[in-house]
Amino acid sequence: MKTILVLGAGTGGIVTARELSKHSGNEDDINLVNILVFEKEERSVFAPSLPWLMVGQRKPEQIYESYKKLDASGLEVISGEIENVDPENISVTVKGKVYKGDYMVVSLGVEQKNDFNLDKFGYNFFTLDGATRFNKELDILVVGKIAILVSSLPFKSPAAPYEAAMLIEDYVRKAEISSKVEVALYSPEGGPMEFAGPEASKELKILLENKGIKYYPNHQVTNVTADTLEFSNGKSYKYNLLAYTPKHEAPAVIRSSSLAGESGWIEANRQTLETKFPNVYAIGDITDIKLDTGVSFPKIGIFAREQAEIVAHNIGRKIGNNLPDHTFKGEGQYYIEYGKGLASTTDVNFYEDPKEPHVKMKTPEVLGHWHKWWAEKYWFFKNF
Ligand SMILES: Cc1cc2nc3c(=O)[nH]c(=O)nc-3n(C[C@H](O)[C@H](O)[C@H](O)COP(=O)(O)OP(=O)(O)OC[C@H]3O[C@@H](n4cnc5c(N)ncnc54)[C@H](O)[C@@H]3O)c2cc1C
Structure with missing residues (x-):
């Protein structure tokens, strides 16, 4: 055997x-x-x-x-x-x-690494514990600045920080505190999801701007304190609540x-x-x-x-002594939550045209959100 x-x-x-x-x-x-x-x-x-857990749309025990x-x-x-x-x-x-x-x-x-003592000052939302604790802090915040930080490249799920920012903005608006709470996203990337090509990157940037999220690309963090992020370009940001992606190895x-x-x-x-x-x-x-x-x-x-x-x-x-006959074609479909019960369906194909990735983002719609909802339910139903 x-x-x-x-x-x-x-x-x-x-x-x-x-x-x-x-x-x-x-x-x-x-x-x-x-x-x-x-x-x-x-x-x-x-x-x-x-x-979803970050903004209270899931409880921890629902997602493991x-x-x-x-x-x-x-x-x-x-x-x-x-x-x-x-x-x-x-x-x-x-x-x-x-x-x-x-x-x-x-x-x-x-493997996730803790750089710049980030775990002392913020919440690693790439873990169950970090996303849960971020949600508890978000629940009691009524005024201030929320920073979402991409601490280093590469990181998995390159849309996740943008999705998190859009869901947080949605939460803040529904809680009727948007006039007193700012949502800002800092990343070393030159644009959102750069790997996906200029078209998809631009579309995602427009979605962020439409929601009033402050977006700062080309910002590599170099130092973090209890209330300030410092970047290699000399800029800094004073925050009240921090969610971050850790360094990946x-x-x-x-x-x-x-x-x-x-x-x-x-x-x-x-x-x-x-x-x-x-x-x-x-x-x-x-x-x-x-x-x-x-x-x-x-x-x-x-x-x-x-x-x-x-x-x-x-x-x-x-x-079975047969020749392998399936190959990976570099294509797939994923969903980026926008808030308001909408999500953008994104079709990708990286192998078709070697020079230009084919990434098409649809306008956020209810169907995209339900696809993502179903993917979660199906995962647990099929595997456990
Ligand atoms: C916030 C967030 C949102 C995301 N959203 C999406 C999304 O909407 N759509 C999507 O397609 N993807 C999404 N992803 C990305 C997706 O979760 C990962 O790409 C995917 O899990 C990768 O699968 P994997 O098998 O390579 O690694 P993993 O799923 O991380 O599995 C690796 C496993 O190996 C185990 N392991 C590691 N080292 C050892 C060791 N030495 N001994 C024993 N076990 C070990 C780990 O415990 C882990 O269980 C998201 C990720 C995050 C963090």
Whole structure:
């Protein structure tokens, strides 16, 4: 029986494991493959719902589930931190025990770092705890300045800070305190979602401006105190409430392994997601896939999911002695919440035209919001 090691039970890992179970003939009483999923946390947070949590549209317990509830035939979750990854031998070490496999899929996401003592002064809304505590502070704020800060590049879900700012503006307006509360967004990017090309970036900027959100691109933070952000261009901003994105790195266990490329992230084939090691794949946020423009492929969950399905399908083919026949096409659709119960549906295709990414943002509409609502419900229904 073949064994597949799935590293990480986040978005990519869960979908890989579920699809592997489905594609490889596993049924309740017959297991043709052994799927070992390695995860250090106890619960799985549905990150796209964190901006809703920030503004009180979700309670924390509504957006996570225990990994113990992950259920698919042939699947076993091994709890604990992966201490070593050995791609040459297709093995990992957890709590001193070595697990060997025939195939390996690495979906370990990003490691979040606390730079500039940000955790002392603000709320990391890329975590369940940070988004929850931000919401408690927002609830009692009646006057002052709210700063949303992108602290460094690259960061996953490049639309999330903009979405958070728009939902916060919506909250402030509904609470009838908009005349006394300012919402400002600072980022080192030259424009919102620059990777998406000038058209989509401009459209998102217009949405921010229409809402009266103060937007400051080209601002790299260099120092943070209890009430002030200082930037490399000499500017500063006095704030009362701060939400930030942390610095992102590839997890240490990967940086110290032979899988790490020059950037520390894993370089994978942009179509098959196979790494330089045969039968070892990398998907999702941990990959560094360079587009022809030199820009790195963005770290967004829809791609982790799509890549997971492709890799699981192809491993299933290989196990059945067939040639892999699915490839990643660099396309997908995601939703950016605008407030007022509306969201913008965004269609992306990064591979079609190598010179210019195809990213189309629709005007925010009710349907987009319901798509996002449904994506959340479906995630929990299908996986737990
Ligand atoms: C605020 C926010 C909003 C977002 N909104 C959207 C959205 O609207 N749409 C969208 O498509 N995407 C969105 N995303 C992005 C999406 O969540 C990620 O792109 C996606 O989760 C990436 O999947 P992954 O499998 O690569 O990594 P992850 O889902 O992060 O999974 C990695 C897993 O590996 C585990 N792990 C790491 N190191 C170890 C180790 N040493 N040992 C054991 N386990 C380990 C981690 O605990 C984690 O569970 C959002 C993200 C955030 C933070």
